[in-house]
Amino acid sequence: xxxxxxxxxxxxxxxxxxxxxxxxxxxxxxxxxxxxxxxxxxxxxxxxxxxxxxxxxxxxxxxxxxxxxxxxxxxxxxxxxxxxxxxxxxxxxxxxxxxxxxxxxxxxxxxxxxxxxxxxxxxxxxxxxxxxxxxxxxxxxxxxxxxxxxxxxxxxxxxxxxxxxxxxxxxxxxxxxxxxxxxxxxxxxxxxxxxxxxxxxxxxxxxxxxxxxxxxxxxxxxxxxxxxxxxxxxxxxxxxxxxxxxxxxxxxxxxxxxxxxxxxxxxxxxxxxxxxxxxxxxxxxxxxxxxxxxxxxxxxxxxxxxxxxxxxxxxxxxxxxxxxxxxxxxxxxxxxxxxxxxxxxxxxxxxxxxxxxxxxxxxxxxxxxxxxxxxxxxxxxxxxxxxxxxxxxxxxxxxxxxxxxxxxxxxxxxxxxxxxxxxxxxxxxxxxxxxxxxxxxxxxxxxxxxxxxxxxxxxxxxxxxxxxxxxxxxxxxxxxxxxxxxxxxxxxxxxxxxxxxxxxxxxxxxxxxxxxxxxxxxxxxxxxxxxxxxxxxxxxxxxxxxxxxxxxxxxxxxxxxxxxxxxxxxxxxxxxxxxxxxxxxxxxxxxxxxxxxxxxxxxxxxxxxxxxxxxxxxxxxxxxxxxxxxxxxxxxxxxxxxxxxxxxxxxxxxxxxxxxxxxxxxxxxxxxxxxxxxxxxxxxxxxxxxxxxxxxxxxxxxxxxxxxxxxxxxxxxxxxxxxxxxxxxxxxxxxxxxxxxxxxxxxxxxxxxxxxxxxxxxxxxxxxxxxxxxxxxxxxxxxxxxxxxxxxxxxxxxxxxxxxxxxxxxxxxxxxxxxxxxxxxxxxxxxxxxxxxxxxxxxxxxxxxxxxxxxxxxxxxx
RNA sequence: GCCCGGGUGGCGAAAUGGCAGACGCUGAAGACUUAAAAUCUUUUGACCGAAAGGUCGUGCGGGUUCAAGUCCCGCCCCGGGUACCA
Numbered sequence: 025x026x027x028x029x030x031x032x033x034x035x036x037x038x039x040x041x042x043x044x045x046x047x048x049x050x051x052x053x054x055x056x057x058x059x060x061x062x063x064x065x066x067x068x069x070x071x072x073x074x075x076x077x078x079x080x081x082x083x084x085x086x087x088x089x090x091x092x093x094x095x096x097x098x099x100x101x102x103x104x105x106x107x108x109x110x111x112x113x114x115x116x117x118x119x120x121x122x123x124x125x126x127x128x129x130x131x132x133x134x135x136x137x138x139x140x141x142x143x144x145x146x147x148x149x150x151x152x153x154x155x156x157x158x159x160x161x162x163x164x165x166x167x168x169x170x171x172x173x174x175x176x177x178x179x180x181x182x183x184x185x186x187x188x189x190x191x192x193x194x195x196x197x198x199x200x201x202x203x204x205x206x207x208x209x210x211x212x213x214x215x216x217x218x219x220x221x222x223x224x225x226x227x228x229x230x231x232x233x234x235x236x237x238x239x240x241x242x243x244x245x246x247x248x249x250x251x252x253x254x255x256x257x258x259x260x261x262x263x264x265x266x267x268x269x270x271x272x273x274x275x276x277x278x279x280x281x282x283x284x285x286x287x288x289x290x291x292x293x294x295x296x297x298x299x300x301x302x303x304x305x306x307x308x309x310x311x312x313x314x315x316x317x318x319x320x321x322x323x324x325x326x327x328x329x330x331x332x333x334x335x336x337x338x339x340x341x342x343x344x345x346x347x348x349x350x351x352x353x354x355x356x357x358x359x360x361x362x363x364x365x366x367x368x369x370x371x372x373x374x375x376x377x378x379x380x381x382x383x384x385x386x387x388x389x390x391x392x393x394x395x396x397x398x399x400x401x402x403x404x405x406x407x408x409x410x411x412x413x414x415x416x417x418x419x420x421x422x423x424x425x426x427x428x429x430x431x432x433x434x435x436x437x438x439x440x441x442x443x444x445x446x447x448x449x450x451x452x453x454x455x456x457x458x459x460x461x462x463x464x465x466x467x468x469x470x471x472x473x474x475x476x477x478x479x480x481x482x483x484x485x486x487x488x489x490x491x492x493x494x495x496x497x498x499x500x501x502x503x504x505x506x507x508x509x510x511x512x513x514x515x516x517x518x519x520x521x522x523x524x525x526x527x528x529x530x531x532x533x534x535x536x537x538x539x540x541x542x543x544x545x546x547x548x549x550x551x552x553x554x555x556x557x558x559x560x561x562x563x564x565x566x567x568x569x570x571x572x573x574x575x576x577x578x579x580x581x582x583x584x585x586x587x588x589x590x591x592x593x594x595x596x597x598x599x600x601x602x603x604x605x606x607x608x609x610x611x612x613x614x615x616x617x618x619x620x621x622x623x624x625x626x627x628x629x630x631x632x633x634x635x636x637x638x639x640x641x642x643x644x645x646x647x648x649x650x651x652x653x654x655x656x657x658x659x660x661x662x663x664x665x666x667x668x669x670x671x672x673x674x675x676x677x678x679x680x681x682x683x684x685x686x687x688x689x690x691x692x693x694x695x696x697x698x699x700x701x702x703x704x705x706x707x708x709x710x711x712x713x714x715x716x717x718x719x720x721x722x723x724x725x726x727x728x729x730x731x732x733x734x735x736x737x738x739x740x741x742x743x744x745x746x747x748x749x750x751x752x753x754x755x756x757x758x759x760x761x762x763x764x765x766x767x768x769x770x771x772x773x774x775x776x777x778x779x780x781x782x783x784x785x786x787x788x789x790x791x792x793x794x795x796x797x798x799x800x801x802x803x804x805x806x807x808x809x810x811x812x813x814x815x816x817x818x819x820x821x822x823x824x825x826x827x828x829x830x831x832x833x834x835x836x837x838x839x840x841x842x843x844x845x846x847x848x849x850x851x852x853x854x855x856x857x858x859x860x861x862x863x864x865x866x867x868x869x870x871x872x873x874x875x876x877x878x879x880x881x882x883x884x885x886x
Numbered sequence: 887g888c889c890c891g892g893g894u895g896g897c898g899a900a901a902u903g904g905c906a907g908a909c910g911c912u913g914a915a916g917a918c919u920u921a922a923a924a925u926c927u928u929u930u931g932a933c934c935g936a937a938a939g940g941u942c943g944u945g946c947g948g949g950u951u952c953a954a955g956u957c958c959c960g961c962c963c964c965g966g967g968u969a970c971c972a
Contacts, residue, residue, distance in 0.1 A: 242890045246967065249889065254971075274972060287972090329970085359971045366972085372887090373970055444971050613967080684910070686899060690892090691965080697911050698898065705910085711925085757900070760909035767909090770926095829905035834953050836905045860939095874952050880904045884952050 026800035030718045032710040034674030038793040042141055050807050051095075051146040053102035055596055062099035063600050064091045065579050065639075067608025067616075068106045068153075070571075071132035072113060076139040078648040078656065078682070078694065079609070081666045085679045086645055086688050086753065087607040088145045092789035093750045095146070096813040102600060103146055104582035106153035107133050111571050115456040118518040125456040125518075129156055139667065144675050144792050146809065151585045155574030160581060161458045162509030163591045164573050167623060169461055169502055170630055175485045176222040179500065182449055184524070186214035192520040193453040216524045217491055219451035219460065219567060223622050227251050227443045230621055238641040240689075243613040250614045252444025257428045259365065259437040261286065261338040264346065266297060270338050273360030273442055276367065277431075278423035280342045281412040282388035283365040284378065286349040287331065289357040290314040298349055300335025307332055307351060314353045329354055329377045340365075341436040342427065343413060352377065360442050368402065375402035388412050389420055448619065450570060455518050455527040457568030461503035461510045463539055463546075464491075469560040470499040476541040476558065479504040501562070504544040512568075521566070528566040535564045575616055576623040579603055579638060591632060602635045610644035617642070643753060646690040648682065653693045664694050676791035677703040683755035683790060705763055706794055709787065712770045713780050713798055720801065726777045735772055736820055738765050739779050743816040746786045755790070762787060777802050782814045830855045831882040832864045840881070848875040855881055 025044070029036045045051060066087050069080055084105075091103040107129075114125035114132075133154065140147065153160055171177045185194040189209035193216065204211055223230075231251050234244050256275035263270060270286065288294060290311045299307045310332045331352030338347050347365075354373055355364055368378035368385040378385055391399045391407030399405065409418045415427060431437035451460070465473065470488065473480060483502035490499050503510050513534040521529030529535060537546040538553050539562040546562070553559050577591075583600045584592045602624075617639065624638040649655060650662025657663065669678040681699040685692040715721050731739070742765045749758035765783060769775055781802045788795035788808045799808035822844065828851065830838040838858045842851050852873060855861050865885055872884035 240891095242967090245890060249968075252971065256972080272972085276972080354970045354972095356971070364972045371972070373972075376970095442971075610966080684898085690899095692898070695898065695911070701898095701910050707924090756898090757909080760900075763909055827905090831905070831953075834904095839905075872952055874904085876904055876953095880953080882904080882952055 026797050028718060030716070032707050032714075032794065034676060034794065035671075037797045038142070038144065038670075038675050041793045041796045042144060044796070045146070045807070045809070046149075048807065050809055051101075051103065051148050052150060053104075053148045054100050056599055057100040059098055059100040061102065061600055062091070062094040062605075063102045063603045064094070064605045065103075065582075065603035065607070066105065067606070067612060068108050068575070068578060069136060070108045070111055071129065071136045073117070073128070073132055074658075075132075075135055076143075076666050078664045078666060079645070080140075081143055081678060082648055082682045082688075083607055083609070083645050084140060084143060084145045085682055086643075086755065087605070088143075088679075088792075089683065089750060089755060089789040090605060090753070092146050092792065092809055093747070093813065095809060096785070096788070096811060098812065101146075102148060102151075102582065104151040104153075105137075105140060105145075105147045105149070106151075106578055106582065107136070107155065108571065108575050108578070109133065109154050109156040110457045110569075110574055112454070112456070115454060115518060118456070122516060122518075124514075124516075126156065129154075142670055142675055143666065143679065146792070151582045153578060153581050153585050155458075155578065156456075158509040158511045159586075159588065161574065163581065164458050164569065164577070165461045165503075165508050165510060166505055166591065167577060167627065168458075168569065168573070169483055169505055169508075171221060171626065172462070172485055172489070172500075172502055173483045174626075174630065175487060176225060176626065177450070177485075178220055178222065178489050179217055179491050180220050180447075181215040182218040182220065183213040184216050184218065184449075184453075185211045186216070186524055187211045190520075191522050193524050214524065216453075218449055219565075221448040221450045221622075223448045223619070224443060224445055226622050226625055227253065227445050229625055230445075230618065233621065233625065233637050237637060237639070239639075240610070240642065240644060243610060243617070243642065243644070246613045247618055250445060250618065254442050254444075256440060256442065257424075257437050258361070258440040259341065259431065260435075261341060261347070261365070263298070264337040264339060268294065268297065270294065270349070270363055271361045272363045272365050273440065274365055276370065276424075277428050277437065278409065278415075278418075278420040279367040279370045279388050280340065280365070280427055281409075281415070282367040282369045282386045283340055283345075283347060284368060284384045284386055285366045286338050286347055287352045287355045287364050287366050287374075287377070288334075288349065289355045289362040290351055290353050291357040292351070292362045294363075295334070295351060298334040298336040303333060303335040307334065310351060329373070329380050331377065331381065333381075341431055341434070348383075350377075350381075358446065359444070370402060370404050372402050372404065386411055448622075450573070451567035452570050453520060453524055453526040453566075454568050455512070455515070457570065458573055459510050459512055459528065459568055460565040461508060462500050462565040463503060463537070463562035464498040464565065465501055465539070465560055465562045467497045467499055469562075470501065472558060472560060473501060473541045478542045478544065479506055480539075480541060480544045498563075500565070501539075507544050507546075526566045526568060528564070528568070535566060537562050537564065572616060572619050576620045577627070579606075579620075580627075580633070597633065602638050602640060604641060606639040606642045607645060608642075609647065613644070643689065645688055646686075646692060648685070649691055649693040651694050651696070656694075662694075669699060673699055673703045674706075674793070676706055676794050680706065680759060680791050684759045686756055688753045688755055702759070705766065706791060708770065709766055709783075710794065710798070712766065713775075713784075714801065718801075720777070723773060723775050724777050724780055724802070725774050726803070729774060729776045731774075731776050731779050732772070733820075735768065735775065735779065737823065738768050739782060740816040740820040742786060743782065743814050744821065747813070747816075750789065759790065762790075784808060785811055785814055826878045828878060829880045830858065830861055831880055832861065833884060833886075834882060837861055837864050844878060846877070848873065848881075851875060851881050852883075855883070 027036050027040045064087050066084055091101050095101040109129045114128045117128050118125045187194055187204045187209050190204055194204055231253055234247055254275050257277040259272050260269040331350045334349045336349045338349055340347055366374040368374040369387045370389055388411045389407040390410045407420055409415045409423050415423050428437050428439055483504055488499050490497055513531050515531055517530055518527050520527055533548040533550055536549040538549055538559040539546050541558045580592050583596045587593055620638055627633045628636055652662050654660055677699055680702040684702050713721050742761050745761040746758045781804050784795050784798045785808055795808050824844055825841050826844050827839050827841050829836055830840055838860050840854055868885040870883050870885045874882040
């Protein structure tokens, strides 16, 4: 089965074993098995034209090592791969060249697949998925349909990046300093009709679910902050001249007595009501200025506060104080109620504003600093209430509850919770994405449809989703699941349709259809309206879904990639459950991982899934930097191409090097000398175990030989360390241990074939090709990948004698070889006999002896 | 600003509170070779010293401890996230 090469010829060995694995189905996962399951998942790649990069190789090698280790340890391992293939580059390429994105995508996928295979990753390729395949995105649409049905999808006018010169909407990352990345044209904010998913309905659930996840703490913190739950109170302020109330949200109801002015956002609906005629002109001017501010301006100008007075006053519910109402853009309409009470004494921003406009500052929280003086203002920390009437003297935390409770008696306040998390803008004005399974019909036709009670009405939400354009109101109605997939129509025009509509807007035959309310069938409006049944005019949604959509649930489809009846077969779902381990970069710490959790929790709620969370254990591999320590990028010219490394040193060396560079989670700079070093190690392994003419090294003894105790102990230490290190993803130290063993083995006269095979097994997850080759030559049965992982014998791990350090006053002064469990007195006697020790003790007496058996003997003397 | 990470030789790094620098790279010297490559051996934190040996040393300053890279307090620097979230 082995190749016939005489020396370590990786170029012959690697393709040979890759073909072998494929033919044998070595890494095919069984959908049911007596073995425990282990589902290891990589964040699937976007198949870009640039091909696989060093970071992909690191990611997949790391998970592969774990997967191969689990396979050898008796698990039924599922390690799949697929393609997150919708996305902008293919579409931009299509606009430029007219090549259909599907063609570019297929070409890139072929390249990626071949590259991953060349790395030797143990993937079950029979489960490969592709988000742009209608058999896949049918279920993406199906999930959307369910979100829609459950009232979690709605439309709203939302600001997007509109580039008039390009006639299109741009993603945030395509806008650099307020200009389009392509062409450098100005980009403005424009309100366009957008689909939005109600992720905020899951805010608490998303927060609570984080608790039990084995994720990096920093990632959990990021998600927690992103959700940004804050507890406080809603307070209603009466107005001096109106019956309406001004509703504000605050986390500091304890500072109510310190409120000296109110601020509402420039877009606040009560601006007109509150603006006095004499202020009207200033207010209008301010509103206009605020509305034209680009994002850049907003952050740029953030340092300098601005605002205008409305002329109106509110009444502080705690003390009846008359408080002026201002308009300022440091209050955002999108958070809370878009209105605040300003407490300049205890809020930095309010303090800055009050200073600028000479508004009063009243201290209501007192705390002493180190020297006993009152903390300087603004002060936002803990303290005791002052200037707060009956609440004086209370701790501020206690005061929060008491003040809210008191106001609640008069219905002037109640406890409330706010989130930073916003609903998820889910539509893109693009061609290369999943079409929404949505049709827009006129209000009057909608009534006809509702009365029909057909497959369409099964998918209607509790409240209709409407939008108005001019005098017309349209209602969103679902394309029923039976009609899915709603495939992306063919076109050769990938340019946007203008006015912010996607390229799909150009395809009138696809967009304008007759809909049979009884069946959900459609025909183009260019054809006559069919006579049989009730057909209404409908216009298809021309937006497409964002790239996140397909990546929100792909891990489920690997379980049952070809099922055309259901998203995943319940038996397979129950067997495999959620991934046991998820590996991918931390750039997805918030969005992808939050969106996927949202969909997963939703699918759980509607009974499609059972486990509450998708990714119980998560790991971020660190990025691989260029030789210069900077992020790899074409423009820097520091990109390392895995294919080049495979050609020059082999996939095994590339894998081993990327794992040896440092901790898996750390960012690490590439070094050409480094890969040379591990390549040298592999050649050494070969040289010390394999013979000159393709046989075995003369030191290898096939049978009847027991290795010397030193070799055996080192081997078992290595079994232990490599296994533990793989479990903990400490690949670099596992490799170091294998090097230590090999350095020793190279010095022995004889080595049993048995031990050599064990070593090769340990090496196999890291350098699988050369390990297979040596395994076969050493007489191993079948594939080393499926050979049972060796078990170490604890009895062989330790020696009888250990070297312990002799320290005097904490400084190393010698070393002593003593029995492992030697008593303190014996060690002390032996130590004192050492010349150097005696020297350092001369003229001193020992005050204290600290003996840690097997480690150190510390003598405290003076 | 705030929230996470992280600062250890010439370099990548290792170290359950127990002899800092394992392992690898680089450099130096030597062996083998006609020669080179490959390989093998020795050496490679800084400073003082001919050597034996000594002193210092894990970003900085304190502290706890018989003992601190590791624990505590206060800073500095670098990387990532976030951006007036009331």
